[in-house]
Amino acid sequence: MKEIDASLITETVSNLCIQANTDLCFDIVQAINDAYEAETWEPARETLLNIKENIKIAKEKELPICQDTGMVSVYIIMGPDVHINGDLVKAVNDGVSDGYTRGFLRKSMVRDPLRRVNTEDNTPAFITIEPAQGDYFKIIVSPKGCGSENKCKLKFLNPTDGEDEIVRFVVDTVKEAGAAPCPPIVIGVGIGGNFEKVAYLSKKALLRPLFKHNSDPYYANLEKRVMEEVNKLGIGPQGFGGRTTCLGVAIETLPTHVAGLPVAVNISCHVTRRKCAEL
Amino acid sequence: MKYRIITPVEKDIIKELRAGDSVFLSGIIYTARDQAHKRIADALNEGKEIPFDLNNSAIYYSGPTPEHDDFIIGSCGPTTSSRMDKFSPLLMDHGNLVMIGKGQRNKAVRDAIIRNGAVYLGAAGGLGAMMAACVKKAEIIAYPDLGCEAVRRLVVEDMPLTVIIDSEGNDLYEIGPAEYLRSIDI
Numbered sequence: 001m002k003e004i005d006a007s008l009i010t011e012t013v014s015n016l017c018i019q020a021n022t023d024l025c026f027d028i029v030q031a032i033n034d035a036y037e038a039e040t041w042e043p044a045r046e047t048l049l050n051i052k053e054n055i056k057i058a059k060e061k062e063l064p065i066c067q068d069t070g071m072v073s074v075y076i077i078m079g080p081d082v083h084i085n086g087d088l089v090k091a092v093n094d095g096v097s098d099g100y101t102r103g104f105l106r107k108s109m110v111r112d113p114l115r116r117v118n119t120e121d122n123t124p125a126f127i128t129i130e131p132a133q134g135d136y137f138k139i140i141v142s143p144k145g146c147g148s149e150n151k152c153k154l155k156f157l158n159p160t161d162g163e164d165e166i167v168r169f170v171v172d173t174v175k176e177a178g179a180a181p182c183p184p185i186v187i188g189v190g191i192g193g194n195f196e197k198v199a200y201l202s203k204k205a206l207l208r209p210l211f212k213h214n215s216d217p218y219y220a221n222l223e224k225r226v227m228e229e230v231n232k233l234g235i236g237p238q239g240f241g242g243r244t245t246c247l248g249v250a251i252e253t254l255p256t257h258v259a260g261l262p263v264a265v266n267i268s269c270h271v272t273r274r275k276c277a278e279l
Numbered sequence: 280m281k282y283r284i285i286t287p288v289e290k291d292i293i294k295e296l297r298a299g300d301s302v303f304l305s306g307i308i309y310t311a312r313d314q315a316h317k318r319i320a321d322a323l324n325e326g327k328e329i330p331f332d333l334n335n336s337a338i339y340y341s342g343p344t345p346e347h348d349d350f351i352i353g354s355c356g357p358t359t360s361s362r363m364d365k366f367s368p369l370l371m372d373h374g375n376l377v378m379i380g381k382g383q384r385n386k387a388v389r390d391a392i393i394r395n396g397a398v399y400l401g402a403a404g405g406l407g408a409m410m411a412a413c414v415k416k417a418e419i420i421a422y423p424d425l426g427c428e429a430v431r432r433l434v435v436e437d438m439p440l441t442v443i444i445d446s447e448g449n450d451l452y453e454i455g456p457a458e459y460l461r462s463i464d465i
Contacts, residue, residue: 041459041462047403050403051403051405051406054403054405054406054407054409057408057409058354058408061350061408063344063407063408064353064407064408065354065405066354066356066405066406067343067353067354067355067407067427068356104344104347104353106342106343106344106345106354106427107427108342108427118426147358147359147381150359178382178383179381179383179401179404179452180381180382180404233456234456234457234459234463235456236455238401238403238404238441239383239455239456240441240452240455240456241455241456241457241460243459243463269404269405270405271405
């Protein structure tokens with residue numbers, strides 16, 4: 001049995017919150033660099049150059065890459081042979097509170113969706129616990145801003161619909177979102193499951209590094225096709241035109257009902273943030 | 280075209296700007312976003328006083344991160360402007376001339392831009408760290424209870440912006456992608 005103190009989880013989450021917001025993940029940086037090299041449209045090249053510069057400044061000055069330091073989703077992946085000494089949920093929230101205060105990150109959470117009083121420390125985190133094998137223990141911290149969150153969509157297609165309708169739904173969602181979600185975007189797509197699971201799948205897809213495609217070649221191809229179709233829109237970085245509307249597409253699936261085909265499109269900005277640690 | 284502009288801006292200067300032009304803005308601008316807009320609009324409708332003079336004003340839709348001790352301001356990129364669409368025409372009709380944000384605006388905003396000879400400038404979304412370097416002074420002047428959404432008076436220097444909707448209603452979000460698509464069609 002592996003013993004993990006709640007205080008270590010708090011410390012880890014706190015550090016991950018700061019790292020995620022100031023030091024962009026390697027795969028996203030790489031994708032932005034690649035997009036810059038491939039762009040021929042001048043306004044798009046200029047914008048991507050500014051995006052690269054901003055990432056550099058943020059890292060050097062330990063400033064948040066974007067002022068919307070987001071709502072924090074935390075994923076705990078743990079095996080049955082791990083014992084937490086203390087309250088796991090409290091430990092994670094204490095970590096978010098500490099990281100957002102210590103790291104001068106913006107507190108964007110309101111306690112109640114209608115009465116809207118700020119919680120002052122960006123808690124609560126949205127916590128998901130996923131089972132794993134043995135004494136494995138991993139924490140993923142993924143803050144996401146609301147500019148892109150506001151543009152996510154969920155729809156139930158017909159079971160007789162197929163790839164074409166899914167591609168169309170994603171493309172329409174991106175087109176409607178336009179410049180608001182800060183393109184170039186990253187797109188997570190959930191297909192299958194039920195109402196609540198398909199939304200979760202779309203977020204889970206965003207946690208996958210951009211250079212990794214779905215392990216099923218059928219869906220890996222669909223990811224490529226969605227990306228090609230989205231980039232034909234010409235929206236470009238910041239919506240000023242260009243080939244780079246989207247940096248990557250990841251699809252996650254689940255079995256579903258004979259009568260339904262749920263699809264969720266999770267739009268994420270060019271500051272797609274995720275950091276993880278294994279304990 | 281590239282323009283260096285100092286606030287408060289006069290209408291005849293705004294008239295020259297075209298969608299797609301680069302603007303380096305210096306001078307005083309005010310941050311206000313969702314809740315501040317709601318309060319300002321309510322105050323205008325009730326004939327009450329508002330936190331700053333709207334005449335020829337520049338409003339930046341931004342809620343910065345808290346500042347470290349050694350910094351003037353934290354990261355301060357733009358937020359999505361469309362959430363301010365229901366308030367912007369009223370503010371423009373009361374003298375606001377420059378809006379700074381990101382993302383599309385609705386028809387009512389575009390009409391009010393044309394009607395008032397105003398302009399909508401785009402700040403690059405998600406470039407908060409870079410924007411912070413343009414801010415030379417920052418102070419909260421109203422609604423401190425709103426936290427990051429409080430109204431701040433900023434003094435900025437050469438803030439890099441792009442004209443999105445010019446005073447004739449031309450929209451870069453339509454023109455830019457269309458021109459790009461035409462360029463690859465050849």
